[in-house]
Amino acid sequence: MIIYINGSINAGKSTVAxxxxxxxxxxxxIEVDLLRNFARCLALEEVIPFCVEDTATLTRSWAQRxxxxxxxxxxxxxxxxxxxxxxxxxxxPVFAFTLAPRLEVALTxxxxxxxxxxxxxxxxxxxxxxxxxxxxxxxxxxxxxxxERTVQEIMxxxxxx
Numbered sequence: 474m475i476i477y478i479n480g481s482i483n484a485g486k487s488t489v490a491x492x493x494x495x496x497x498x499x500x501x502x503i504e505v506d507l508l509r510n511f512a513r514c515l516a517l518e519e520v521i522p523f524c525v526e527d528t529a530t531l532t533r534s535w536a537q538r539x540x541x542x543x544x545x546x547x548x549x550x551x552x553x554x555x556x557x558x559x560x561x562x563x564x565x566p567v568f569a570f571t572l573a574p575r576l577e578v579a580l581t582x583x584x585x586x587x588x589x590x591x592x593x594x595x596x597x598x599x600x601x602x603x604x605x606x607x608x609x610x611x612x613x614x615x616x617x618x619x620x621e622r623t624v625q626e627i628m629x630x631x632x633x634x
Contacts, residue, residue, distance in 0.1 A: 475532055475565050476627070477553070478545040479610055480572035481599035482592050483579050488620045489572060489627070490545035496624060497541050503531055505546035525552050529559035536565040547599055553609045568631050569610035572623065576600050578616045 476493060478486045487504070494502035508527050512520045524546070532542045542565070548556065557567065579596050582588055588596075599605060606612060611630050615623045 474541045474631070475536055475560075475563075475567045476541070476543045476631070477548070477556075477567065477569040477610070478543065478572065478627075479548050479553070479569060479604065479607060480545075481547055481579050481596050481604050483581075483583065483586070483588060483596055484572040484574055484605070485615055485620055485623065486545035486547075486572055489615075489623050490543045492620055492624045493543045493627065496628070497543075499539065500541040500543060501535050503528055503535075503542060503544045505544060521552065522555075525556050526559060529556050533560055533563045536563050541565075547604050548607075549602065549604065550607050550609060553607065568627075568634065570627050570630070571605060571607055571610045571612045572615050573605040573612050574614060574616040576605075579605075 478490045478493070480486045490502050494500045505524055505528050508524045509517070509520055512523065525548070528544060528546070532544060535542050553569065560567070576596075579600070580588070580593060613623060613626055618626075
């Protein structure tokens with residue numbers, strides 16, 4: 474099984490993906506931000522296609538080994554379609570969820586995380602571009618729920634689906 478967790482910066486993707494990977498047996502968590510860090514010499518918009526390609530390659534490889542795969546990273550409709558295309562004949566079912574807290578919640582500092590000006594502006598860009606409301610996924614407004622409750626909602630949707 475492949476679970477893609479989409480959403481803007483500060484939507485809770487990393488926390489939820491990590492919890493999912495610990496909840497499900499035999500599951501790996503692909504942190505796409507780590508892939509992005511391989512190419513700091515490139516602007517973000519230049520490296521996004523490479524990150525999508527590398528994520529698909531890793532996902533396909535781990536799924537073919539019999540592992541569940543959880544992925545967390547903001548992705549557009551177009552890039553998600555490309556990701557699915559790149560998975561090719563990978564037999565694992567794919568489930569996609571978008572964490573979409575209200576914009577004012579996403580723009581709020583949480584815990585010890587202080588949003589940078591770039592992150593604050595990028596969140597607004599994500600919402601304006603539709604990252605929080607894509608056509609390919611189940612959308613979860615996690616504004617007022619714990620990460621554990623979000624994981625439960627995702628698992629319920631997978632089990633019903």
